[in-house]
Amino acid sequence: MFLKTLEMIGFKSFADKTKLDFADGITCLLGPNGCGKSNIVDSIKWVLGEQSTKALRASRMDDVIFNGTDNRKPMGFAEVSLTISNEEGHLAIDAPEVEIRRRVYRNGNAEYYINRSPALLKNIKELFLDTGVGKSAYSILEQGKIDQILSHKPEDRRYIFEEAAGISRFKTQMNEAQRKLERTMENLEQVDAIFTEAKRTYTLRKGQAERVVIFKELEKQKTLLEVDTQLSTLKSYLLLKDSYIANQTKFAGELKHLTELLEQFENEIGAEQERMQEKMSRRSDIQSSISRLEAVVEGLNDKLSLISDRFREMLRRKDEAENQEQTYSERLERERNELAGKKQILADFVQRKERIEAEITGYQGNIELSRNMIAKQEGEIERKEADTLEQETIQAGLNESLQKITDDIVMELDKQLSESGYSSQARKRTEKQLIEYITALVNSLGTQKKFLSDLGKTSGLSATAIMESQEKYLDSLEESLDELKSLFQEYSGTVPVFIDEFLAPQGIITQKHDLDKRMAASRRRVQDNRIAVVSLRESNQRLDEQVELFRVQLQDAQLDLADLEGKRNAARDMAAQIQRIIDETEMSLGDVRRTRRNVEAQIADTQEMIRKVEKDRQEAKDNIMTLREELEILRNEMDAQSSELSGKRNLQSTSLSRQQELRVEIETLNSRIMSLDEMIQKVYTDFYDNTGKSLKEYDKRLEEDIPDTSYLREQLNAIKQKIANMGTINHMAEDEFEQAKERYEFLNTQIEDLNKAKRDLEEVVTEIRSRSEELFMDSYTKISANFQSMFRRLFGGGRAELNLVDPENILESGIDILAQPPGKKLTNLTLLSGGERSMTAVAMLFATYMVKPSPFSILDEIDAALDDKNVGNFLSVLQEFGLKSQFIIITHNKHTVTGGQTLLGVTQQEAGISTTVSYRVGNQAGAPVIVSEQGKTISLDSPSEFFN
Numbered sequence: 001m002f003l004k005t006l007e008m009i010g011f012k013s014f015a016d017k018t019k020l021d022f023a024d025g026i027t028c029l030l031g032p033n034g035c036g037k038s039n040i041v042d043s044i045k046w047v048l049g050e051q052s053t054k055a056l057r058a059s060r061m062d063d064v065i066f067n068g069t070d071n072r073k074p075m076g077f078a079e080v081s082l083t084i085s086n087e088e089g090h091l092a093i094d095a096p097e098v099e100i101r102r103r104v105y106r107n108g109n110a111e112y113y114i115n116r117s118p119a120l121l122k123n124i125k126e127l128f129l130d131t132g133v134g135k136s137a138y139s140i141l142e143q144g145k146i147d148q149i150l151s152h153k154p155e156d157r158r159y160i161f162e163e164a165a166g167i168s169r170f171k172t173q174m175n176e177a178q179r180k181l182e183r184t185m186e187n188l189e190q191v192d193a194i195f196t197e198a199k200r201t202y203t204l205r206k207g208q209a210e211r212v213v214i215f216k217e218l219e220k221q222k223t224l225l226e227v228d229t230q231l232s233t234l235k236s237y238l239l240l241k242d243s244y245i246a247n248q249t250k251f252a253g254e255l256k257h258l259t260e261l262l263e264q265f266e267n268e269i270g271a272e273q274e275r276m277q278e279k280m281s282r283r284s285d286i287q288s289s290i291s292r293l294e295a296v297v298e299g300l301n302d303k304l305s306l307i308s309d310r311f312r313e314m315l316r317r318k319d320e321a322e323n324q325e326q327t328y329s330e331r332l333e334r335e336r337n338e339l340a341g342k343k344q345i346l347a348d349f350v351q352r353k354e355r356i357e358a359e360i361t362g363y364q365g366n367i368e369l370s371r372n373m374i375a376k377q378e379g380e381i382e383r384k385e386a387d388t389l390e391q392e393t394i395q396a397g398l399n400e401s402l403q404k405i406t407d408d409i410v411m412e413l414d415k416q417l418s419e420s421g422y423s424s425q426a427r428k429r430t431e432k433q434l435i436e437y438i439t440a441l442v443n444s445l446g447t448q449k450k451f452l453s454d455l456g457k458t459s460g461l462s463a464t465a466i467m468e469s470q471e472k473y474l475d476s477l478e479e480s481l482d483e484l485k486s487l488f489q490e491y492s493g494t495v496p497v498f499i500d501e502f503l504a505p506q507g508i509i510t511q512k513h514d515l516d517k518r519m520a521a522s523r524r525r526v527q528d529n530r531i532a533v534v535s536l537r538e539s540n541q542r543l544d545e546q547v548e549l550f551r552v553q554l555q556d557a558q559l560d561l562a563d564l565e566g567k568r569n570a571a572r573d574m575a576a577q578i579q580r581i582i583d584e585t586e587m588s589l590g591d592v593r594r595t596r597r598n599v600e601a602q603i604a605d606t607q608e609m610i611r612k613v614e615k616d617r618q619e620a621k622d623n624i625m626t627l628r629e630e631l632e633i634l635r636n637e638m639d640a641q642s643s644e645l646s647g648k649r650n651l652q653s654t655s656l657s658r659q660q661e662l663r664v665e666i667e668t669l670n671s672r673i674m675s676l677d678e679m680i681q682k683v684y685t686d687f688y689d690n691t692g693k694s695l696k697e698y699d700k701r702l703e704e705d706i707p708d709t710s711y712l713r714e715q716l717n718a719i720k721q722k723i724a725n726m727g728t729i730n731h732m733a734e735d736e737f738e739q740a741k742e743r744y745e746f747l748n749t750q751i752e753d754l755n756k757a758k759r760d761l762e763e764v765v766t767e768i769r770s771r772s773e774e775l776f777m778d779s780y781t782k783i784s785a786n787f788q789s790m791f792r793r794l795f796g797g798g799r800a801e802l803n804l805v806d807p808e809n810i811l812e813s814g815i816d817i818l819a820q821p822p823g824k825k826l827t828n829l830t831l832l833s834g835g836e837r838s839m840t841a842v843a844m845l846f847a848t849y850m851v852k853p854s855p856f857s858i859l860d861e862i863d864a865a866l867d868d869k870n871v872g873n874f875l876s877v878l879q880e881f882g883l884k885s886q887f888i889i890i891t892h893n894k895h896t897v898t899g900g901q902t903l904l905g906v907t908q909q910e911a912g913i914s915t916t917v918s919y920r921v922g923n924q925a926g927a928p929v930i931v932s933e934q935g936k937t938i939s940l941d942s943p944s945e946f947f948n
């Protein structure tokens with residue numbers, strides 16, 4: 001037993017406190033329509049945490065509070081308490097019995113209790129998660145739920161499988177984790193936004209603080225450099241002063257030494273100057289001689305240049321003459337070749353002219369011959385045509401004669417035939433016999449011939465026999481010839497005699513034959529004449545064409561001759577012209593040759609002259625060379641002497657300058673030392689004025705190494721420039737950076753925490769998902785198999801299937817139901833009848849129970865649409881499950897009622913107020929009856945009588 005008791009007060013029609021005690025097995029709730037049976041179901045749903053007003057058949061939540069009747073006032077609250085046995089540990093609470101209570105007031109306040117302790121709705125939901133019990137689990141099946149199970153939306157029935165798989169808790173956890181994940185993501189985004197800003201501030205302040213540190217460091221360096229600069233300046237002044245004093249002492253010594261040296265120089269320079277004077281005089285003499293000789297060489301050079309120019313001119317003229325000579329010679333040769341060519345052409349022209357003239361004579365002769373032939377053939381044609389005319393006259397006469405003689409022959413023939421009695425039939429017959437006889441005779445001769453031939457091959461016969469045989473054959477041949485003779489005579493007798501007269505030389509037929517012959521001869525002659533005329537005309541035609549051809553060729557030849565004549569004249573003129581050019585060129589060539597020879601003689605003279613002038617010039621040059629060598633020696637001596645003198649003079653001059661410089665230097669150093677004393681004093685004074693400190697404090701450092709002032713100034717300027725370049729410095733930056741850093745690190749830690757939380761949550765979601773899928777598929781597979789068998793059992797056959805709509809997405813996939821009652825095609829669920837729908841839903845419910853039984857189950861009038869047979873099937877299964885689970889069934893069906901072990905009646909003895917009564921199933925006269933507590937019995941066929 002799971003449900004033990006249900007107590008209601010103020011809940012819907014149960015205004016008064018009502019307590020129901022539930023038993024194990026199957027309990028049937030009976031009662032007339034509207035008595036409040038379903039309100040009991042609503043109360044159980046409500047106390048289990050149902051929040052949907054629709055599921056509670058209310059429009060608002062306070063509709064569940066008793067709202068009064070004609071005689072009763074509405075109540076201010078509704079309360080339901082459900083006591084559950086937990087001995088089997090269905091609920092995750094350490095108590096053998098659990099009481100859940102829910103109360104709601106009209107003002108909307110709600111209270112929940114678990115074992116009389118106040119609780120939250122959430123606690124109650126968690127308590128029943130994955131138990132099959134709960135507001136949306138499958139423990140309560142009513143009409144609305146059937147629709148939900150068989151909904152056309154496959155995802156509407158997922159809850160059954162999820163509950164059976166026990167993943168509702170996971171789903172809640174997963175939803176919770178996902179919500180947390182979303183919140184974490186939102187937080188992350190928000191913190192990230194703040195972090196971005198904090199990071200920006202951090203980076204900014206960090207930069208500023210770093211700048212402050214740098215700035216301070218630069219300021220420190222600047223101060224040190226300023227002291228060092230002053231010290232360096234001071235040190236340089238002091239060093240300078242020391243060096244000035246040392247120089248002063250040195251310069252005084254040097255001045256004394258110089259004064260003594262200058263006296264010695266004076267004496268030596270005087271002696272050197274005298275020796276120098278002598279050498280200068282000798283140098284002047286040599287230079288005069290060289291100048292004179294150079295003038296001579298110059299004159300000879302000019303002369304040589306002049307002669308050379310002339311010589312070059314002569315060479316040029318000689319070249320020119322040679323070139324001209326070459327040119328003329330080449331031209332002469334070319335022109336002579338040209339002339340020879342022209343002469344050859346003229347000779348060719350003569351030959352060609354003779355040839356053309358011969359051709360002309362030939363053409364003229366041919367034309368003459370052809371014309372004579374034409375005239376001759378014309379005469380022949382005339383004669384032939386005259387003869388033809390004559391023959392045609394003769395033929396006309398012959399035709400007349402032939403006509404006449406033919407008529408005569410016909411007449412004579414008719415006359416002679418009729419007179420001679422000639423029979424052509426008798427003649428033909430005799431002729432036939434004659435031919436046959438001759439044929440037989442010929443055959444006989446053949447046989448005889450063969451006999452004689454065979455006789456040579458066979459020698460069986462005697463000569464006598466052969467002689468006898470031949471004699472016999474000759475006798476028979478003689479007889480045959482006689483016979484032939486008489487036959488021929490007979491045949492001759494059949495031929496008419498007048499034919500011979502006709503054919504006699506003077507006979508009429510012979511005359512006709514003569515006429516025929518003459519006619520034929522005349523016709524042949526005419527024919528021959530015509531053929532001859534045609535042939536002659538064709539011949540004349542061809543001769544005319546030939547004459548025309550010869551005439552054209554003659555014309556061409558005459559034109560060629562004229563052309564040739566012109567060309568020959570032109571060639572002759574050209575040859576004459578070339579001859580003239582040759583004559584002229586020969587004359588020019590003679591002139592040029594003479595010129596060349598003259599120039600060659602001049603060239604020889606000039607060459608001689610050049611040689612002489614060059615000799616004179618060389619002599620002069622040699623003299624100059626000798627003098628120059630002497631002069632060079634003299635110069636070197638003078639240069640050496642002069643440089644010695646000059647050196648001495650320079651030394652003297654340098655010494656004098658130095659003497660003067662030293663005096664000035666000594667004076668200058670004096671004034672500088674005084675000036676330095678003033679500057680040293682000023683450095684001390686200025687430093688004190690600028691810093692308020694005495695530079696004497698740092699005097700000890702003067703003994704140390706101090707970089708030089710210019711370097712220090714450079715460094716100082718660089719530092720000052722760096723400070724200036726830094727611009728405005730935020731002197732608060734270090735403190736501000738510390739704050740920004742603190743915030744930055746804090747937010748960074750937060751982000752890391754959030755990211756970790758995010759990763760953890762994602763892992764949780766993944767794990768829950770994977771576990772949920774595993775559990776879901778396990779349950780789904782089993783339920784699916786159970787559903788098929790349960791469906792067949794309830795329907796007594798048929799087919800049913802469950803299919804995942806989206807197998808790739810198990811946790812969101814809907815589940816398709818395909819149901820095919822026996823003998824029907826697999827059909828859409830909406831096409832099922834009411835009873836079929838109920839049975840299919842029940843099959844699904846029981847299939848689920850087989851996998852995960854619900855601790856209790858309430859079925860609200862699900863048998864309403866079933867016929868007796870199906871109710872029987874339903875009860876059979878129900879009783880089986882009733883052994884393991886607790887069933888509370890609201891029904892009006894007598895068969896179902898008899899299937900229950902316990903009967904609970906609901907009635908409204910006061911209008912609108914529901915109360916409960918207990919019954920049991922009894923037996924009366926062998927038939928089941930309902931028996932009240934008072935022992936009253938009533939037939940199951942009209943159970944409503946109880947309540948009326």
Ligand SMILES: Nc1ncnc2c1ncn2[C@@H]1O[C@H](COP(=O)(O)OP(=O)(O)OP(=O)(O)O)[C@@H](O)[C@H]1O
Nearest residue numbers: 012013032033034035036037038039063065066067
């Ligand atoms: N808040 C309420 N106060 C008083 N009575 C209520 C309230 N809510 C519902 N009722 C009454 O409860 C009754 C309906 O009860 P219920 O639906 O449980 O009947 P039932 O026995 O299941 O009937 P049926 O057999 O026809 O299904 C109605 O008469 C209705 O007026």
